[in-house]
Structures are given as C-alpha cells and as structure tokens.
Amino acid sequence: MPVDIRITLPDGTQRAAPSGTTARAIAEGIGPRLAQAALAARVNDAIWDLDRPLRADGRVEIITEQDPAALEVLRHSAAHVLATAVRQLFPEAKIGFGPAIEDGFYYDFEVPRPFAPDDLQTIEARMREVAAADYRFVREEVDRAEAGRRFRDDPLKLERLAELGDDEVITVYSDGPFTDLCRGPHLPSTGRLKHFHLLHAAGAYWRGDSRRQMLQRIYGTAWLTKADLDAYLHRLAEAEKRDHRVLGRQLDLFSIQEEVGPGLILWHPRGATIQFELRRFIEDEVLRRGYQLVYTPHVTREDLFIRSGHLPLYAHNQFPAMAAGEGEAANVRYRTKPMNCPMHTLIYAAQQRSYRDLPLRLAEVANVYRNELSGTLHGLLRVRGLTMDDAHIFCREDQIEDEIYDLLDLTDLVLRRTFGFEYRLDLATRPAKKIGGDAAWDIAEAALRQALDRRDLRYGLDAGGGAFYGPKIDIKLKDAIGREWQGATIQLDYQMPERFQLEYTGADNRPHRPVMMHRAIFGTLERFVGCLIEHFAGAFPLWLAPEQVRILPITDAQNEAARAVHRRLRDAGVRAAIDDRNDTLNYRIRDAELFKVPYMAVIGQREADQGTVALRVRGAGRKQEIVAVDAFLARVIDEIRRRALTLGTSA
Numbered sequence: 001m002p003v004d005i006r007i008t009l010p011d012g013t014q015r016a017a018p019s020g021t022t023a024r025a026i027a028e029g030i031g032p033r034l035a036q037a038a039l040a041a042r043v044n045d046a047i048w049d050l051d052r053p054l055r056a057d058g059r060v061e062i063i064t065e066q067d068p069a070a071l072e073v074l075r076h077s078a079a080h081v082l083a084t085a086v087r088q089l090f091p092e093a094k095i096g097f098g099p100a101i102e103d104g105f106y107y108d109f110e111v112p113r114p115f116a117p118d119d120l121q122t123i124e125a126r127m128r129e130v131a132a133a134d135y136r137f138v139r140e141e142v143d144r145a146e147a148g149r150r151f152r153d154d155p156l157k158l159e160r161l162a163e164l165g166d167d168e169v170i171t172v173y174s175d176g177p178f179t180d181l182c183r184g185p186h187l188p189s190t191g192r193l194k195h196f197h198l199l200h201a202a203g204a205y206w207r208g209d210s211r212r213q214m215l216q217r218i219y220g221t222a223w224l225t226k227a228d229l230d231a232y233l234h235r236l237a238e239a240e241k242r243d244h245r246v247l248g249r250q251l252d253l254f255s256i257q258e259e260v261g262p263g264l265i266l267w268h269p270r271g272a273t274i275q276f277e278l279r280r281f282i283e284d285e286v287l288r289r290g291y292q293l294v295y296t297p298h299v300t301r302e303d304l305f306i307r308s309g310h311l312p313l314y315a316h317n318q319f320p321a322m323a324a325g326e327g328e329a330a331n332v333r334y335r336t337k338p339m340n341c342p343m344h345t346l347i348y349a350a351q352q353r354s355y356r357d358l359p360l361r362l363a364e365v366a367n368v369y370r371n372e373l374s375g376t377l378h379g380l381l382r383v384r385g386l387t388m389d390d391a392h393i394f395c396r397e398d399q400i401e402d403e404i405y406d407l408l409d410l411t412d413l414v415l416r417r418t419f420g421f422e423y424r425l426d427l428a429t430r431p432a433k434k435i436g437g438d439a440a441w442d443i444a445e446a447a448l449r450q451a452l453d454r455r456d457l458r459y460g461l462d463a464g465g466g467a468f469y470g471p472k473i474d475i476k477l478k479d480a481i482g483r484e485w486q487g488a489t490i491q492l493d494y495q496m497p498e499r500f501q502l503e504y505t506g507a508d509n510r511p512h513r514p515v516m517m518h519r520a521i522f523g524t525l526e527r528f529v530g531c532l533i534e535h536f537a538g539a540f541p542l543w544l545a546p547e548q549v550r551i552l553p554i555t556d557a558q559n560e561a562a563r564a565v566h567r568r569l570r571d572a573g574v575r576a577a578i579d580d581r582n583d584t585l586n587y588r589i590r591d592a593e594l595f596k597v598p599y600m601a602v603i604g605q606r607e608a609d610q611g612t613v614a615l616r617v618r619g620a621g622r623k624q625e626i627v628a629v630d631a632f633l634a635r636v637i638d639e640i641r642r643r644a645l646t647l648g649t650s651a
C-alpha cells in the first residue's frame, strides 16, 4: 500500500494522492479538458515532465499553452526532435547541446561536412515524421556506468557526463529511436510539437571555445500556434529587409573593414551626417537643461581604473595595457578608456564644491573602447569602438528625485516625442550583496519611484536587479516591427563618490558626500543608429536624412534654374544635391528612390519659367505636386526644425 502524499493546487485546495502519482493523473482528476491541454507541470517552482512520478508533498500547477513557461519546454523538446531526425539521416553525427533560446532552439552536431540548405529541408521533413510518430519522451534515472554505456559513441556527451557531480541525478530521455543525456523537462510526446521551422545552420565552437572543435549548429523556431509561427516568420522576413548591415551598404552609411579591425566603424559621409545630427540634437538639448559639456582623453593611466574599481574586475572587457611614453616610469601603463566615469569624477573633484553648486551635470559624447569577443560583434549593434552620449550628474540626496524626473523627460523627448518609439521601464532595486546602508538605498529607491509616479509612468519592478552600487532604471524600446531594444539606462552610484572621496560643503558648513548618476539616452550612437536604420528601414525622417532634397533638371536647359534652387536650399542649411547626369529622368528618379531621399524636386522648362518645382515625396509613388520654390523651402525648413517624423505634414 503506497503512502499518500499531499498535493496543493494553485487555488489552495489540497488533495491526497498515492506516492508515485503524476501531474498528468492530477490533471485528469481535475477534468478531461485540462488533461488534454497539459504540457508539463510546475512542481514547487521547478518545471517537471507531466509523467514524472511525484514522491513528496508539494505544490503542483498544470502548465498549458497559456503558461509563459510552455514555450521553453516546447522549444527544448523541438531540439530533441531535431536531433532525432539528424541522427536518422546522418547516423555518424555526434551530438552536443540542444537548448531552447529566444524565439526558438538549436542543436549542435559534430559532422564531417557543414549542413547545406537542402539538408535542412530534408531534416525538417524528417522532423515532421518524428512528430507524427508521436513518440513519448521517456525519462530514466541512470547511474554513471549505465550513462557511459549509452553514450559510448558520443564523446561530447561523455565529456559532459564527466563534469556532473557525484550527488547529481543523471537522467536520460528517449523519444523513439533517440536518447539524450538531459535534465529535461520535455513535452509528453513528440506529437505535441506542430508549428516549427528550421532557419539556418552555422558553425559554432564546442562550448563556445575557439580552441575546441567546430560543430555545426542548426537553428529553428517553434511556436504553440500556426498564427504565432506565421507572425514570427513574417517578422523575420521584415527584419531581414531592414538589416542595418545590408542597408548600411546600400545607402553608403558605414563600413567595417578588415584593415581597420573588427568592431571598428568607418562612418561614411552619409552615416556620419546622421551621427552628427544626433549629437547636435542631444548636445543642444542637454545644454538647455543645465548640463555642461566636457571633453576627456581616449587613453589614460591604468591606475585610474584601478582606483575606480574597473580593474582588475573588468580587465577582460578592456584592451590590454600599453607602455607609457618617454618621461614616465617603466612600470606605468596606459589603457584606452572603456568608460568616462572616472574622468568626469576627477573634473568634479578638481574644485571645492558647495551645496549651491549642485547638481553638477557633465555631458560628453565620447569615444570609448571595449574588447568585446570577436564572435559577439555584430554590425553597429555590438562594436569595439563605441560613441556614448554619456553624462554624469553629481547631486545631493534631496535632488535625486528631480534629476530623475528630468532624465525621464529627456528620455521621453528623445524616444517617443522625437522618434515615435514606444518604450517600457524597469526599476531595478537593491540586490542582496550591496554597498551602502539600507537608509541610503531607501532614500534612493523612494526617489526613483516618486519620479516615476510623478510622471505617471507605468514601470516593471525588477526586485533585487540593481547593481551592487546603486538602483537603476532600465529602458527598453520597441521598434516598428515590434522588436525590443535595450535603450537608455539611468544608474545611481554610491560607490564612485566613495572611492574618489568626493565632497561638497553643505549648508551646515560640513563636508558631505554627493550622489552620482550615470546615464546615456541613446546608449551608444553605433547601436542607436543601427536601431534607427532598422526601425525606419533606411527611410529616415527629413531632419536625419543624409540627403534631404535631390534636384533633378529634366534637360540641360534647366541646369541654371536647378543650381539656383540648390543654392537657396544650401544657404538655408538644407542638405541638397543636384543630379544633372545625362541619364533619363526615370533612371535618376529611381536612383534617388534607392537612396530613400525624402524629397525630389524635378525642374522642367515650365517650372524653371514659373519659379516652381514638381515635387515628388518619398513613399507617395508617382504623385507630383507643383509648388513654388519659396513655399517648398519654407516647408522643408519647418519640417526639419520640428524634426517631423512624417513628410509633408504641417505643424
């Protein structure tokens, strides 16, 4: 007679069940529909297979499609189905790891030759057969010797096995013909996997280590419904069209060249124009808000970063040290700077500060260098040379709330009011391991909350997610096709002022320690421009467009009139160009369209005689409107000044 265990359901009710019962049996006891929908179970906060025997009292919650945890179980199970198919088609393939990842899954294989696109089609077809066979995922606990026997032909699995501690329960899972060393959990059977697609294959080092062998990684995506899968594939296709690396080349914005080095951006004139406009925008804006601009060197003695605490902790993120120049001691080393904080801190410390001087807001659009792993570099999004729109604010504790309030306003101005991004905020509060007393953290967290509330902003709470040196607000923005990007961060810091012994003289005539804030609104200009390229699909709003107007005389007879219009635009600060090449008008129009130029001003003889242009607006097709040059000029200038998001809109 088995002992009974006590199961607590999510609604708080309890029921007794024989030891060895399963979540599936519990679901069946609740109702046939729940049993049908069940994919896995949450047992005391861990995710379990539906059929794994329960042997102790505990809370049990049935996981169905509605549960956010379902997708990960589905995707990881899809990786097993993929490996099942690959092993059937390529019996010599050795298996590595196969985790769920964001939006999908992958599996690594050691094979004699890379997979071709044709292979992926064949593998996907075989995966459908594996799913149709509806093999149960069977979990077994085995001892080390048995596991060694099962994977004797899989050296990668044996390597993993050797790492498992003696007290770890070793589990293997089988679905039909395939067995894997895995912790689980999985779907009840392969038939529950219906909506999936293989995406591509790529080389990947075993365990991400470039000294180990190169494996072949197959990526796939899997979803709970066909609609979700279709929407995701559509998003992927959209994203591919918007890929900033492709558009960056087409629009001649930037390049990354072998001779310069990976992760180092060459901004071509068109891309540099965008960067320049963004800089000018943020610098003008912060000057209006009481910041002061500073400029600091790209290299510094490395002792500075030892004092700030960045070395040796983040040495892997910095470029190696260089010898000092002539006239310095032999043991002095320099580094390119990975951040500006210590230098801004020294500017603060260069003077005696009084409470009346605060807040002191120092801003710098600065180049910093970080030694990112070459495998993680990606176009403008992950680089080694970064241009930060950095700022540090030094203030009194009673000023934190107002400063945060203004930073949230600046963020909103840039992200929503200027670029039309939706964004969301997360407040990350004190972690268990932290510096500074609870009283200081109480004040800081309350100030952040009050500032968020005063702006009537909804925000998520990331309890315990703050840095050890202070709480922060993380901002994530959503682009035109619904992807989320890491945006600005506003970070409070109690450590740096401590390390650098910063002080100000209070109203009480005694020394006090200021609070420091780090913040970047764009983050880095590389990443932000990459994001803008994809968000706008290269069709930038007028104020950012590298070329704002292209003037097209129909024949040589209108060249003089075209040059006159060009001069007027340029004198007004508008970026305009003339295309008077000997090509057909249609060809030249097509060329301007390829460069996504916002306005084309076509000038024929009638326009030349009447002081007008035939205006073609980007995105409006063949439609032309005849506008007086004066009116056109006024309109363009107004749209640039307002940083209008759409063309041809009036204020």
Ligand SMILES: [Zn+2]
Pocket (backbone or CB within 6 Å): 076, 080, 173, 180, 182, 183, 184, 185, 186
């Ligand atoms: Zn697994």
Ligand SMILES: [Zn+2]
Pocket (backbone or CB within 6 Å): 339, 340, 341, 392, 518, 519
């Ligand atoms: Zn900083």
